[in-house]
Each structure stands twice: as C-alpha cells, then as structure tokens.
Amino acid sequence: xxxxxWGVVLVVVIIGVCSAVHLWCVAARNAREMKIYExxxxxxxxxxxxxxxxxxxxxxxxxxxxxxxxQLTGAEIWEVQTEPAFKPGIKLYWxxxxxxxxxxxxxxxxxxxxxxxxxTVFVGSPVWCYSVSSPVLALLRDTDWxxxxxxxxxxxxSNTGSSVEDFAAHAKNAHILPAATFNNLDxxxxxxxxxxxxxxxxxxxxx
Numbered sequence: 001x002x003x004x005x006w007g008v009v010l011v012v013v014i015i016g017v018c019s020a021v022h023l024w025c026v027a028a029r030n031a032r033e034m035k036i037y038e039x040x041x042x043x044x045x046x047x048x049x050x051x052x053x054x055x056x057x058x059x060x061x062x063x064x065x066x067x068x069x070x071q072l073t074g075a076e077i078w079e080v081q082t083e084p085a086f087k088p089g090i091k092l093y094w095x096x097x098x099x100x101x102x103x104x105x106x107x108x109x110x111x112x113x114x115x116x117x118x119x120t121v122f123v124g125s126p127v128w129c130y131s132v133s134s135p136v137l138a139l140l141r142d143t144d145w146x147x148x149x150x151x152x153x154x155x156x157x158s159n160t161g162s163s164v165e166d167f168a169a170h171a172k173n174a175h176i177l178p179a180a181t182f183n184n185l186d187x188x189x190x191x192x193x194x195x196x197x198x199x200x201x202x203x204x205x206x207x
Contacts, residue, residue: 037192037199044072045202048149049119051075054112056135058086061155061184062124068197069122069153076118081109082135096128105138112143120149123167127154130161137170145174151204152179177204 053070057063057079070077086092086106099105115121125136132140132154152167154160160181168176180200185193 037195044198046073046204048073048151048204050117051120051122052113052115052118053077053122053124054080054139055122055124056080056126056133056139057124057155058088058092058126058133059184061182062126065153065155065182065193065197066122066124068194069124069201072197072201073122075122076113078113080112080135080139082106082138083109086135093129096134099134100129100131100137105134105141108135108138108142112139115143115145115148118148120151122151122153123171124153124155125163125167127156127160127163130159130163131166132163132170137166140167140170141172143171145171148174149177150174151177154179154181155184156181 051070051073053066053073053075055062055066055077057066063079066077069075083106086095123136123140125133128134131137150171152164152171154163156163163181164179167179178200180197182193182196
C-alpha cells in the first residue's frame with residue numbers, strides 16, 4: 001500500500017513539473033512574439049468593405065479581440081450564444097471533446113444575422129481540444145457562406161492544433177483569408193496585441 005501511495009505521489013509530481021515547464025515555454029514563446037510588435041508604428045489600411053465580426057467567447061479573451069477588430073474596422077458585431085449556455089469547468093472539457101468527436105454540436109440561441117449586407121465576415125473562436133470551439137463549428141456548418149469573404153481568428157492558451165483546417169472544412173463555399181491567432185496574454189501586452197491586429201488587418205487583401 002505504501003508503494004502504491006508513493007507511486008501516486010510521484011505521478012502527481014511528474015505531471016506538476018511537466019505542466020510548469022509547459023507553461024514556462026508558452027510564456028517565453030508569447031514574450032518573444034509580442035516583442036516583434038512592441039513599438040511598431042502601426043497605421044491601419046483596411047480595404048475589405050462593410051464588415052461583420054462574429055465571435056463566440058466563454059472567458060472573455062475572444063470577445064476582447066473581436067471588439068478590437070470591430071473598433072478598428074468600423075464593423076458591426078454579433079455574439080454566438082448557445083442554448084443552454086456553456087460554463088467553464090471540468091465538465092466543459094468532456095462535453096466539448098464529445099461534441100467535437102461526434103459532430104453533435106450545441107444548438108445556437110439565434111441564427112447569424114443576414115450576411116447579404118456585408119462584404120467581409122470575421123469569425124472568432126477559442127481553441128477547444130486543439131480545434132475550433134463546437135459553438136462556432138455549429139455556426140459554420142449551418143450558415144450559407146456562398147460568395148462571402150470570411151476571416152478566421154482564434155484565441156488559445158497553448159497551440160491551435162487543427163483549428164485552421166477544421167474551420168475551412170466547415171465553412172463550405174466561403175472564400176477564406178489568412179487566420180490570426182492570439183494567445184491569452186497579460187494586460188502588459190495590450191499595446192503589442194493591438195499592433196499585431198493592425199498588421200494582420202493590413203495584410204488582408206480581397207482576391
């Protein structure tokens with residue numbers, strides 16, 4: 001029994017050390033990336049017409065990026081909501097994992113607004129289980145994207161996994177422009193994040 005207990009303690013310690021090392025590596029990578037955008041004299045040159053920003057946000061990170069994009073581009077904004085709403089916690093992990101594996105996505109509280117009036121639609125999602133969140137996959141699958149220019153963006157704490165590929169697979173008939181990813185960062189990086197958004201927006205061109 002004593003050896004079993006020590007074995008459990010050892011496993012817990014190893015997991016804790018691995019987690020700490022992973023978080024340190026992520027923080028170091030974030031710092032290196034943000035340094036690129038520090039002090040950039042970013043001037044906006046956005047040319048994609050009337051814009052709608054659609055996003056799903058559970059903890060507020062995706063919402064923050066969506067609001068900045070909307071403010072910079074003069075876009076209208078619309079939040080994806082599910083019925084029932086998700087809540088953070090362990091249960092969310094298992095629920096989202098099951099939904100992503102089975103394709104049985106959650107029901108949306110309201111359909112996306114009529115897209116006919118917009119030239120470009122930004123779609124934002126947190127990364128869940130290294131993929132697009134299931135609420136956004138439901139939106140992509142159930143929306144007619146024919147003739148629309150769609151620009152994905154993702155927020156995440158580690159890496160995006162297959163998010164870009166999964167997004168494209170669900171946004172049928174959309175013309176998809178290059179995505180941007182935004183790590184969940186401290187407030188000290190706010191100015192650099194804004195510059196990153198502007199640099200990204202300036203790189204987007206209608207084809």
